[in-house]
Amino acid sequence: xxxxxxxHHQTLAALSLLLLVAxxxxxxxxxxxxxxxxxxxxxTVLWQAIASGELPYHLGATLLRLISSFTIAMLLGCxxxxxxxxxxxxxxxFDNWLVIFLNVPALVTIILCYVWFGLIEWxxxxxxxxxxxxxxxxxxxxxxxxxxQDLLEMAQSYRFSRRKTFVHVIWPQLHPFVMAATxxxxxxxxxxxxxxxxxxxxxxxxxxxxxxxxLFDVASLLAYTIAFVAVIQLIEVLLLKPLDKKxxxxxx
Amino acid sequence: MSSIDINIANKxxxxxxxxxxxxxxxxLKIELNQFVCLVGPSGCGKTTLLNIIAxxxxxxxxxxxxxxxxxxxxxxxxxxxxxxxxxxxxxENIELVFEQTPPAQLIDSLLAEMQLADVQAxxxxxxxxxxxxRVSIIRAFAINPDILLMDEPFVSLDAPTARQIRNSLxxxxxxxxxxxxxxxxxxxxxxxxxxRLVFLSASPMQxxxxxxxxxxxxxxxxxxxxxxxxxxxxxxxxxxxxxx
Numbered sequence: 416x417x418x419x420x421x422x423h424h425q426t427l428a429a430l431s432l433l434l435l436v437a438x439x440x441x442x443x444x445x446x447x448x449x450x451x452x453x454x455x456x457x458x459t460v461l462w463q464a465i466a467s468g469e470l471p472y473h474l475g476a477t478l479l480r481l482i483s484s485f486t487i488a489m490l491l492g493c494x495x496x497x498x499x500x501x502x503x504x505x506x507x508x509f510d511n512w513l514v515i516f517l518n519v520p521a522l523v524t525i526i527l528c529y530v531w532f533g534l535i536e537w538x539x540x541x542x543x544x545x546x547x548x549x550x551x552x553x554x555x556x557x558x559x560x561x562x563x564q565d566l567l568e569m570a571q572s573y574r575f576s577r578r579k580t581f582v583h584v585i586w587p588q589l590h591p592f593v594m595a596a597t598x599x600x601x602x603x604x605x606x607x608x609x610x611x612x613x614x615x616x617x618x619x620x621x622x623x624x625x626x627x628x629x630l631f632d633v634a635s636l637l638a639y640t641i642a643f644v645a646v647i648q649l650i651e652v653l654l655l656k657p658l659d660k661k662x663x664x665x666x667x
Numbered sequence: 668m669s670s671i672d673i674n675i676a677n678k679x680x681x682x683x684x685x686x687x688x689x690x691x692x693x694x695l696k697i698e699l700n701q702f703v704c705l706v707g708p709s710g711c712g713k714t715t716l717l718n719i720i721a722x723x724x725x726x727x728x729x730x731x732x733x734x735x736x737x738x739x740x741x742x743x744x745x746x747x748x749x750x751x752x753x754x755x756x757x758x759e760n761i762e763l764v765f766e767q768t769p770p771a772q773l774i775d776s777l778l779a780e781m782q783l784a785d786v787q788a789x790x791x792x793x794x795x796x797x798x799x800x801r802v803s804i805i806r807a808f809a810i811n812p813d814i815l816l817m818d819e820p821f822v823s824l825d826a827p828t829a830r831q832i833r834n835s836l837x838x839x840x841x842x843x844x845x846x847x848x849x850x851x852x853x854x855x856x857x858x859x860x861x862x863r864l865v866f867l868s869a870s871p872m873q874x875x876x877x878x879x880x881x882x883x884x885x886x887x888x889x890x891x892x893x894x895x896x897x898x899x900x901x902x903x904x905x906x907x908x909x910x911x
Contacts, residue, residue, distance in 0.1 A: 565746070565748065565750050566750060566752065568718075568723050568746075568750075569744070569746065569750040571722070571723055572721045572722070572723055572742060572744040573742075573743075573744070573764045573806075573810070574741075574766075575763075576766075579763070583752060583755070583763060584752065587752070587754040662754075664790075665753055665754045665755075665790040665792065666753075666792070
Protein backbone atom coordinates (compact mmCIF):
# COMPACT_ATOMS: atom_id res chain seq x y z
CA UNK A 416 0.00 0.00 0.00
CA UNK A 417 2.70 2.41 1.08
CA UNK A 418 4.95 1.46 -1.82
CA UNK A 419 2.12 2.06 -4.27
CA UNK A 420 1.63 5.44 -2.66
CA UNK A 421 5.34 6.16 -3.09
CA UNK A 422 5.37 5.03 -6.65
CA HIS A 423 3.20 7.97 -7.51
CA HIS A 424 5.76 10.21 -9.10
CA GLN A 425 4.55 13.60 -7.95
CA THR A 426 4.06 12.53 -4.37
CA LEU A 427 7.60 11.23 -4.37
CA ALA A 428 8.97 14.52 -5.69
CA ALA A 429 7.03 16.50 -3.08
CA LEU A 430 8.25 14.22 -0.30
CA SER A 431 11.88 14.61 -1.34
CA LEU A 432 11.53 18.41 -1.37
CA LEU A 433 9.97 18.28 2.07
CA LEU A 434 12.84 16.17 3.32
CA LEU A 435 15.33 18.74 2.01
CA VAL A 436 13.56 21.54 3.89
CA ALA A 437 13.42 19.41 7.03
CA UNK A 438 17.17 18.72 6.84
CA UNK A 439 17.79 22.43 6.36
CA UNK A 440 15.63 23.25 9.40
CA UNK A 441 17.48 20.67 11.48
CA UNK A 442 20.92 21.96 10.48
CA UNK A 443 19.88 25.58 11.12
CA UNK A 444 18.52 24.72 14.57
CA UNK A 445 21.63 22.76 15.51
CA UNK A 446 24.10 25.37 14.22
CA UNK A 447 22.10 28.31 15.49
CA UNK A 448 24.17 30.72 13.42
CA UNK A 449 23.48 33.84 11.37
CA UNK A 450 25.19 32.22 8.37
CA UNK A 451 22.45 29.60 8.07
CA UNK A 452 18.99 31.09 8.70
CA UNK A 453 15.99 28.80 9.13
CA UNK A 454 13.59 28.14 6.24
CA UNK A 455 10.90 30.22 7.95
CA UNK A 456 13.24 33.20 8.26
CA UNK A 457 14.11 32.92 4.57
CA UNK A 458 10.44 32.63 3.63
CA THR A 459 9.67 35.80 5.58
CA VAL A 460 12.51 37.68 3.89
CA LEU A 461 11.35 36.39 0.51
CA TRP A 462 7.83 37.61 1.14
CA GLN A 463 9.06 41.04 2.25
CA ALA A 464 11.34 41.36 -0.79
CA ILE A 465 8.43 40.53 -3.09
CA ALA A 466 6.02 42.87 -1.29
CA SER A 467 8.45 45.79 -1.38
CA GLY A 468 8.84 45.35 -5.15
CA GLU A 469 12.59 45.08 -4.84
CA LEU A 470 12.86 41.44 -5.85
CA PRO A 471 10.49 41.71 -8.83
CA TYR A 472 12.49 44.70 -10.10
CA HIS A 473 15.87 42.99 -9.96
CA LEU A 474 14.54 39.63 -11.10
CA GLY A 475 12.82 41.40 -13.99
CA ALA A 476 16.04 43.13 -15.01
CA THR A 477 17.88 39.80 -15.04
CA LEU A 478 15.10 38.00 -16.92
CA LEU A 479 15.05 40.75 -19.55
CA ARG A 480 18.80 40.26 -20.11
CA LEU A 481 18.27 36.51 -20.16
CA ILE A 482 15.55 36.71 -22.81
CA SER A 483 17.40 39.12 -25.08
CA SER A 484 20.77 37.38 -24.92
CA PHE A 485 19.16 33.95 -25.22
CA THR A 486 17.12 34.96 -28.29
CA ILE A 487 20.12 36.50 -30.04
CA ALA A 488 22.36 33.52 -29.27
CA MET A 489 19.77 30.97 -30.40
CA LEU A 490 18.90 32.73 -33.67
CA LEU A 491 22.54 33.35 -34.61
CA GLY A 492 23.60 29.90 -33.41
CA CYS A 493 20.90 28.08 -35.37
CA UNK A 494 21.75 29.98 -38.57
CA UNK A 495 25.50 29.45 -38.29
CA UNK A 496 25.07 25.87 -37.06
CA UNK A 497 22.93 24.88 -40.07
CA UNK A 498 25.41 26.59 -42.39
CA UNK A 499 28.42 24.77 -40.93
CA UNK A 500 26.53 21.47 -40.87
CA UNK A 501 25.69 21.79 -44.57
CA UNK A 502 29.00 23.06 -45.92
CA UNK A 503 32.08 20.97 -45.21
CA UNK A 504 34.59 23.59 -46.35
CA UNK A 505 33.12 26.33 -44.17
CA UNK A 506 33.05 23.91 -41.28
CA UNK A 507 36.70 22.92 -41.73
CA UNK A 508 37.65 26.59 -41.91
CA PHE A 509 35.77 27.77 -38.81
CA ASP A 510 36.19 24.68 -36.64
CA ASN A 511 39.29 26.11 -34.91
CA TRP A 512 37.45 29.32 -34.10
CA LEU A 513 34.71 27.31 -32.43
CA VAL A 514 37.17 25.33 -30.33
CA ILE A 515 38.88 28.54 -29.21
CA PHE A 516 35.63 30.30 -28.30
CA LEU A 517 34.34 27.21 -26.52
CA ASN A 518 37.40 27.24 -24.28
CA VAL A 519 37.77 30.94 -23.47
CA PRO A 520 36.66 31.31 -19.83
CA ALA A 521 33.37 33.20 -19.43
CA LEU A 522 35.01 35.67 -17.07
CA VAL A 523 37.57 36.67 -19.72
CA THR A 524 34.92 37.51 -22.34
CA ILE A 525 32.94 39.47 -19.76
CA ILE A 526 35.92 41.54 -18.65
CA LEU A 527 37.05 42.13 -22.24
CA CYS A 528 33.57 43.30 -23.29
CA TYR A 529 33.43 45.76 -20.40
CA VAL A 530 36.97 46.99 -21.04
CA TRP A 531 36.43 47.45 -24.77
CA PHE A 532 32.88 48.77 -24.82
CA GLY A 533 32.40 50.25 -21.36
CA LEU A 534 30.04 49.33 -18.53
CA ILE A 535 26.92 49.54 -20.68
CA GLU A 536 23.88 47.35 -21.20
CA TRP A 537 24.67 45.98 -24.63
CA UNK A 538 28.22 45.13 -23.66
CA UNK A 539 26.74 42.97 -20.90
CA UNK A 540 24.39 41.24 -23.35
CA UNK A 541 27.15 40.81 -25.92
CA UNK A 542 29.32 39.11 -23.29
CA UNK A 543 26.55 36.59 -22.55
CA UNK A 544 25.88 35.98 -26.24
CA UNK A 545 29.56 35.32 -26.98
CA UNK A 546 29.65 32.79 -24.15
CA UNK A 547 26.55 30.96 -25.27
CA UNK A 548 26.91 31.10 -29.05
CA UNK A 549 29.58 28.39 -29.59
CA UNK A 550 27.48 25.85 -27.67
CA UNK A 551 24.42 26.48 -29.80
CA UNK A 552 26.47 26.32 -33.01
CA UNK A 553 28.04 22.99 -32.08
CA UNK A 554 24.72 21.40 -31.09
CA UNK A 555 22.85 22.58 -34.19
CA UNK A 556 25.77 21.62 -36.42
CA UNK A 557 25.58 18.06 -35.11
CA UNK A 558 21.82 18.09 -35.73
CA UNK A 559 22.29 19.30 -39.29
CA UNK A 560 24.86 16.59 -39.99
CA UNK A 561 22.38 13.90 -38.98
CA UNK A 562 19.62 15.20 -41.28
CA UNK A 563 18.05 12.30 -43.13
CA GLN A 564 19.26 12.39 -46.75
CA ASP A 565 16.43 10.08 -47.86
CA LEU A 566 13.76 12.53 -46.75
CA LEU A 567 15.59 15.46 -48.34
CA GLU A 568 15.68 13.55 -51.64
CA MET A 569 12.00 12.81 -51.30
CA ALA A 570 11.31 16.53 -50.83
CA GLN A 571 13.47 17.34 -53.85
CA SER A 572 11.86 14.80 -56.16
CA TYR A 573 8.37 16.04 -55.22
CA ARG A 574 9.54 19.64 -55.78
CA PHE A 575 8.93 20.94 -52.29
CA SER A 576 9.57 24.68 -52.10
CA ARG A 577 12.45 25.84 -49.88
CA ARG A 578 9.99 26.96 -47.25
CA LYS A 579 8.05 23.71 -47.31
CA THR A 580 11.27 21.69 -47.10
CA PHE A 581 12.41 23.68 -44.10
CA VAL A 582 9.11 23.61 -42.21
CA HIS A 583 8.11 20.01 -42.90
CA VAL A 584 11.37 18.14 -43.46
CA ILE A 585 14.30 19.93 -41.81
CA TRP A 586 12.82 21.68 -38.79
CA PRO A 587 11.17 18.58 -37.22
CA GLN A 588 14.54 16.83 -37.37
CA LEU A 589 16.40 19.78 -35.84
CA HIS A 590 13.82 20.27 -33.11
CA PRO A 591 15.36 17.89 -30.52
CA PHE A 592 18.72 19.57 -31.00
CA VAL A 593 17.21 23.04 -30.63
CA MET A 594 15.50 21.88 -27.43
CA ALA A 595 18.80 20.49 -26.12
CA ALA A 596 20.52 23.79 -26.93
CA THR A 597 17.68 25.66 -25.22
CA UNK A 598 17.90 23.65 -22.01
CA UNK A 599 21.67 23.72 -21.66
CA UNK A 600 21.57 27.33 -22.83
CA UNK A 601 19.19 28.54 -20.14
CA UNK A 602 21.23 26.82 -17.44
CA UNK A 603 24.47 28.30 -18.76
CA UNK A 604 23.17 31.80 -19.45
CA UNK A 605 21.62 32.46 -16.10
CA UNK A 606 24.84 31.55 -14.36
CA UNK A 607 26.89 33.82 -16.60
CA UNK A 608 24.40 36.66 -16.38
CA UNK A 609 24.84 36.90 -12.62
CA UNK A 610 28.59 37.36 -13.06
CA UNK A 611 28.02 39.96 -15.75
CA UNK A 612 25.72 41.88 -13.43
CA UNK A 613 28.01 41.51 -10.48
CA UNK A 614 30.92 42.99 -12.42
CA UNK A 615 29.34 45.85 -14.25
CA UNK A 616 25.63 46.53 -13.79
CA UNK A 617 23.75 48.41 -11.08
CA UNK A 618 20.67 46.24 -11.06
CA UNK A 619 19.70 42.59 -11.49
CA UNK A 620 20.17 39.46 -9.45
CA UNK A 621 23.97 39.45 -9.68
CA UNK A 622 24.17 43.03 -8.39
CA UNK A 623 21.86 42.20 -5.45
CA UNK A 624 23.74 39.02 -4.53
CA UNK A 625 26.97 40.99 -4.47
CA UNK A 626 25.31 43.47 -2.11
CA UNK A 627 24.10 40.70 0.21
CA UNK A 628 27.58 39.23 0.22
CA UNK A 629 29.03 42.53 1.41
CA LEU A 630 26.34 42.78 4.12
CA PHE A 631 26.65 39.08 5.02
CA ASP A 632 22.88 38.86 4.55
CA VAL A 633 22.51 35.12 3.95
CA ALA A 634 18.72 35.12 4.41
CA SER A 635 18.23 37.54 1.47
CA LEU A 636 20.77 35.65 -0.58
CA LEU A 637 18.83 32.41 -0.15
CA ALA A 638 15.49 34.14 -0.70
CA TYR A 639 16.65 35.52 -4.07
CA THR A 640 18.09 32.15 -5.06
CA ILE A 641 14.79 30.40 -4.33
CA ALA A 642 12.88 32.96 -6.39
CA PHE A 643 15.25 32.52 -9.31
CA VAL A 644 15.20 28.73 -9.26
CA ALA A 645 11.40 28.84 -9.10
CA VAL A 646 11.22 31.05 -12.19
CA ILE A 647 13.55 28.77 -14.17
CA GLN A 648 11.45 25.75 -13.14
CA LEU A 649 8.30 27.54 -14.26
CA ILE A 650 9.86 28.18 -17.68
CA GLU A 651 10.67 24.47 -17.92
CA VAL A 652 7.23 23.23 -16.87
CA LEU A 653 5.05 25.82 -18.59
CA LEU A 654 7.04 26.36 -21.78
CA LEU A 655 9.64 23.73 -22.61
CA LYS A 656 7.83 20.57 -21.53
CA PRO A 657 4.62 21.32 -23.49
CA LEU A 658 6.72 22.23 -26.55
CA ASP A 659 8.56 18.93 -26.24
CA LYS A 660 5.37 16.97 -25.83
CA LYS A 661 3.76 18.52 -28.89
CA UNK A 662 6.79 17.84 -31.05
CA UNK A 663 7.18 14.24 -29.87
CA UNK A 664 3.59 13.10 -30.27
CA UNK A 665 4.30 11.15 -33.46
CA UNK A 666 6.92 8.91 -31.84
CA UNK A 667 6.07 5.33 -31.09
CA MET B 668 2.43 12.74 -69.71
CA SER B 669 5.89 12.40 -70.95
CA SER B 670 8.25 10.10 -72.78
CA ILE B 671 11.83 9.73 -71.62
CA ASP B 672 15.00 9.79 -73.69
CA ILE B 673 17.89 8.41 -71.68
CA ASN B 674 21.38 8.95 -72.94
CA ILE B 675 24.06 8.47 -70.30
CA ALA B 676 27.64 8.42 -71.57
CA ASN B 677 29.24 7.86 -68.21
CA LYS B 678 28.37 7.82 -64.54
CA UNK B 679 31.13 7.14 -62.03
CA UNK B 680 31.21 6.95 -58.26
CA UNK B 681 34.10 7.80 -56.05
CA UNK B 682 34.43 4.73 -53.84
CA UNK B 683 37.30 4.82 -51.33
CA UNK B 684 39.33 7.07 -53.57
CA UNK B 685 38.87 4.83 -56.59
CA UNK B 686 36.63 5.61 -59.54
CA UNK B 687 33.91 3.05 -59.95
CA UNK B 688 32.02 3.10 -63.22
CA UNK B 689 28.31 2.49 -62.57
CA UNK B 690 26.81 3.26 -65.97
CA UNK B 691 28.59 3.42 -69.31
CA UNK B 692 27.04 4.31 -72.65
CA UNK B 693 23.40 3.64 -71.81
CA UNK B 694 20.74 4.53 -74.37
CA LEU B 695 17.09 3.89 -73.77
CA LYS B 696 13.92 5.47 -75.03
CA ILE B 697 10.74 5.06 -72.99
CA GLU B 698 7.55 5.71 -74.95
CA LEU B 699 4.64 7.77 -73.76
CA ASN B 700 2.43 5.90 -71.26
CA GLN B 701 4.54 2.80 -71.48
CA PHE B 702 4.91 0.58 -68.43
CA VAL B 703 8.55 -0.50 -68.47
CA CYS B 704 10.13 -2.92 -66.01
CA LEU B 705 13.88 -2.69 -65.50
CA VAL B 706 15.27 -6.08 -64.52
CA GLY B 707 18.86 -6.57 -63.43
CA PRO B 708 21.11 -7.86 -60.66
CA SER B 709 21.26 -5.87 -57.45
CA GLY B 710 23.93 -3.22 -57.32
CA CYS B 711 23.93 -2.79 -61.09
CA GLY B 712 22.91 0.87 -60.87
CA LYS B 713 19.14 0.80 -61.33
CA THR B 714 18.51 3.09 -58.37
CA THR B 715 21.22 5.41 -59.66
CA LEU B 716 19.43 5.51 -63.01
CA LEU B 717 16.10 6.40 -61.38
CA ASN B 718 17.77 9.10 -59.28
CA ILE B 719 19.30 10.60 -62.42
CA ILE B 720 15.90 10.64 -64.16
CA ALA B 721 14.28 12.16 -61.08
CA UNK B 722 16.89 14.93 -61.10
CA UNK B 723 18.32 13.95 -57.71
CA UNK B 724 21.72 13.15 -59.18
CA UNK B 725 23.29 15.50 -61.70
CA UNK B 726 26.87 14.21 -61.44
CA UNK B 727 26.97 12.34 -64.75
CA UNK B 728 27.89 12.80 -68.39
CA UNK B 729 25.02 12.60 -70.79
CA UNK B 730 21.50 13.81 -71.11
CA UNK B 731 18.01 12.93 -69.98
CA UNK B 732 15.28 14.41 -72.16
CA UNK B 733 11.77 14.44 -70.82
CA UNK B 734 9.42 15.40 -73.61
CA UNK B 735 6.77 17.48 -72.03
CA UNK B 736 5.56 20.66 -73.61
CA UNK B 737 5.14 23.92 -71.76
CA UNK B 738 6.05 22.80 -68.26
CA UNK B 739 8.41 20.61 -66.29
CA UNK B 740 6.94 17.12 -66.06
CA UNK B 741 5.67 16.00 -62.67
CA UNK B 742 7.52 13.01 -61.29
CA UNK B 743 6.12 10.57 -58.76
CA UNK B 744 8.85 8.56 -57.08
CA UNK B 745 8.20 5.44 -55.01
CA UNK B 746 11.50 4.83 -53.26
CA UNK B 747 12.75 1.46 -52.10
CA UNK B 748 12.07 2.49 -48.51
CA UNK B 749 8.79 4.39 -48.04
CA UNK B 750 10.37 7.73 -46.99
CA UNK B 751 7.29 9.08 -45.25
CA UNK B 752 7.65 12.02 -42.89
CA UNK B 753 7.20 10.36 -39.48
CA UNK B 754 5.89 13.56 -37.85
CA UNK B 755 2.96 13.78 -40.25
CA UNK B 756 -0.03 11.46 -40.40
CA UNK B 757 -0.71 9.23 -43.39
CA UNK B 758 -3.11 11.73 -44.92
CA GLU B 759 -0.87 14.71 -44.23
CA ASN B 760 2.00 12.88 -45.94
CA ILE B 761 -0.10 12.53 -49.07
CA GLU B 762 -1.52 16.06 -48.93
CA LEU B 763 1.91 17.57 -48.52
CA VAL B 764 3.04 16.78 -52.08
CA PHE B 765 0.45 19.13 -53.53
CA GLU B 766 1.34 22.73 -54.17
CA GLN B 767 -2.28 23.87 -54.16
CA THR B 768 -5.25 22.58 -52.20
CA PRO B 769 -5.07 18.79 -52.12
CA PRO B 770 -7.97 17.05 -53.91
CA ALA B 771 -9.83 15.47 -50.99
CA GLN B 772 -12.03 13.20 -53.11
CA LEU B 773 -9.13 11.75 -55.07
CA ILE B 774 -7.16 11.08 -51.90
CA ASP B 775 -10.22 9.44 -50.33
CA SER B 776 -10.65 7.11 -53.28
CA LEU B 777 -6.94 6.22 -53.40
CA LEU B 778 -6.93 5.48 -49.66
CA ALA B 779 -9.97 3.26 -50.16
CA GLU B 780 -8.38 1.46 -53.14
CA MET B 781 -5.26 0.70 -51.07
CA GLN B 782 -7.38 -0.18 -48.00
CA LEU B 783 -5.86 2.53 -45.88
CA ALA B 784 -8.94 4.66 -45.17
CA ASP B 785 -9.01 3.54 -41.53
CA VAL B 786 -5.46 4.58 -40.78
CA GLN B 787 -5.32 7.94 -42.53
CA ALA B 788 -4.98 9.82 -39.21
CA UNK B 789 -2.24 7.50 -37.91
CA UNK B 790 1.47 8.33 -37.78
CA UNK B 791 3.54 6.18 -40.19
CA UNK B 792 5.78 4.59 -37.57
CA UNK B 793 2.76 2.87 -36.06
CA UNK B 794 2.06 1.09 -39.37
CA UNK B 795 3.58 -2.05 -40.84
CA UNK B 796 6.12 -1.71 -43.63
CA UNK B 797 3.57 -2.96 -46.15
CA UNK B 798 1.13 -0.24 -45.17
CA UNK B 799 3.84 2.42 -45.31
CA UNK B 800 4.73 1.20 -48.81
CA ARG B 801 1.12 1.59 -49.89
CA VAL B 802 1.06 5.15 -48.53
CA SER B 803 4.15 6.00 -50.52
CA ILE B 804 2.52 4.55 -53.65
CA ILE B 805 -0.59 6.66 -53.08
CA ARG B 806 1.61 9.71 -52.59
CA ALA B 807 3.22 9.12 -55.97
CA PHE B 808 -0.09 8.40 -57.70
CA ALA B 809 -2.04 11.26 -56.17
CA ILE B 810 -0.20 14.03 -58.01
CA ASN B 811 -1.12 12.31 -61.29
CA PRO B 812 2.51 12.27 -62.39
CA ASP B 813 3.73 12.42 -65.97
CA ILE B 814 6.36 9.89 -65.02
CA LEU B 815 6.13 7.34 -62.24
CA LEU B 816 9.39 5.88 -60.95
CA MET B 817 9.15 2.79 -58.73
CA ASP B 818 12.21 1.26 -57.11
CA GLU B 819 11.46 -2.32 -56.02
CA PRO B 820 8.37 -1.16 -54.17
CA PHE B 821 7.26 -4.70 -53.22
CA VAL B 822 10.56 -6.13 -52.02
CA SER B 823 10.49 -7.82 -48.57
CA LEU B 824 6.69 -7.89 -48.51
CA ASP B 825 4.92 -11.21 -48.00
CA ALA B 826 3.47 -12.71 -51.17
CA PRO B 827 -0.27 -12.05 -50.54
CA THR B 828 0.36 -8.41 -49.61
CA ALA B 829 2.61 -7.91 -52.62
CA ARG B 830 -0.02 -9.46 -54.91
CA GLN B 831 -2.72 -7.26 -53.45
CA ILE B 832 -0.74 -4.04 -53.90
CA ARG B 833 0.28 -5.15 -57.37
CA ASN B 834 -3.37 -5.55 -58.35
CA SER B 835 -4.19 -2.13 -56.92
CA LEU B 836 -1.29 -0.65 -58.84
CA UNK B 837 -2.54 -2.23 -62.08
CA UNK B 838 -6.06 -0.92 -61.50
CA UNK B 839 -4.83 2.57 -60.81
CA UNK B 840 -2.57 2.55 -63.82
CA UNK B 841 -5.32 1.27 -66.12
CA UNK B 842 -7.62 4.03 -64.91
CA UNK B 843 -5.03 6.74 -65.42
CA UNK B 844 -2.14 5.59 -67.59
CA UNK B 845 1.20 7.35 -67.47
CA UNK B 846 4.82 6.51 -68.19
CA UNK B 847 6.17 4.08 -65.60
CA UNK B 848 9.69 2.89 -64.88
CA UNK B 849 9.52 -0.02 -62.48
CA UNK B 850 12.67 -1.63 -61.06
CA UNK B 851 12.43 -5.24 -59.92
CA UNK B 852 14.33 -8.51 -59.43
CA UNK B 853 11.23 -10.59 -59.81
CA UNK B 854 10.64 -11.77 -63.36
CA UNK B 855 7.05 -12.93 -62.67
CA UNK B 856 6.21 -9.57 -61.17
CA UNK B 857 7.75 -7.82 -64.15
CA UNK B 858 5.77 -9.94 -66.64
CA UNK B 859 2.55 -9.35 -64.72
CA UNK B 860 2.93 -5.56 -64.83
CA UNK B 861 4.94 -4.45 -67.83
CA UNK B 862 4.39 -3.60 -71.46
CA ARG B 863 8.08 -3.99 -71.97
CA LEU B 864 10.97 -5.63 -70.13
CA VAL B 865 14.42 -4.09 -70.23
CA PHE B 866 17.20 -6.35 -68.97
CA LEU B 867 20.26 -4.67 -67.57
CA SER B 868 23.74 -6.08 -66.96
CA ALA B 869 25.86 -5.79 -63.85
CA SER B 870 27.89 -2.59 -63.65
CA PRO B 871 28.86 -0.87 -65.78
CA MET B 872 25.20 -1.10 -66.58
CA GLN B 873 24.11 -1.73 -70.16
CA UNK B 874 20.96 -2.85 -71.89
CA UNK B 875 21.28 -6.56 -72.73
CA UNK B 876 17.69 -7.33 -73.62
CA UNK B 877 14.57 -5.42 -74.59
CA UNK B 878 11.42 -7.53 -74.85
CA UNK B 879 7.76 -6.63 -75.28
CA UNK B 880 5.28 -8.48 -73.06
CA UNK B 881 2.53 -9.71 -75.31
CA UNK B 882 0.06 -11.07 -72.75
CA UNK B 883 -3.27 -9.31 -72.80
CA UNK B 884 -3.85 -6.94 -69.85
CA UNK B 885 -7.01 -8.82 -68.89
CA UNK B 886 -5.06 -12.07 -68.41
CA UNK B 887 -2.28 -10.73 -66.25
CA UNK B 888 -3.81 -12.22 -63.12
CA UNK B 889 -3.50 -15.68 -64.61
CA UNK B 890 -0.44 -17.28 -63.01
CA UNK B 891 -0.25 -19.92 -65.73
CA UNK B 892 -0.02 -17.38 -68.55
CA UNK B 893 2.72 -15.52 -66.66
CA UNK B 894 4.62 -18.77 -66.07
CA UNK B 895 4.35 -19.79 -69.72
CA UNK B 896 5.73 -16.46 -70.83
CA UNK B 897 8.53 -16.74 -68.29
CA UNK B 898 9.54 -20.21 -69.50
CA UNK B 899 9.43 -18.99 -73.08
CA UNK B 900 11.71 -16.08 -72.17
CA UNK B 901 14.22 -18.23 -70.31
CA UNK B 902 14.38 -20.70 -73.19
CA UNK B 903 14.95 -18.11 -75.88
CA UNK B 904 17.20 -15.81 -73.89
CA UNK B 905 19.20 -18.04 -71.54
CA UNK B 906 21.43 -15.06 -70.67
CA UNK B 907 18.57 -13.72 -68.54
CA UNK B 908 19.24 -16.41 -65.94
CA UNK B 909 22.50 -14.79 -64.95
CA UNK B 910 20.75 -11.45 -64.38
CA UNK B 911 18.15 -12.63 -61.88
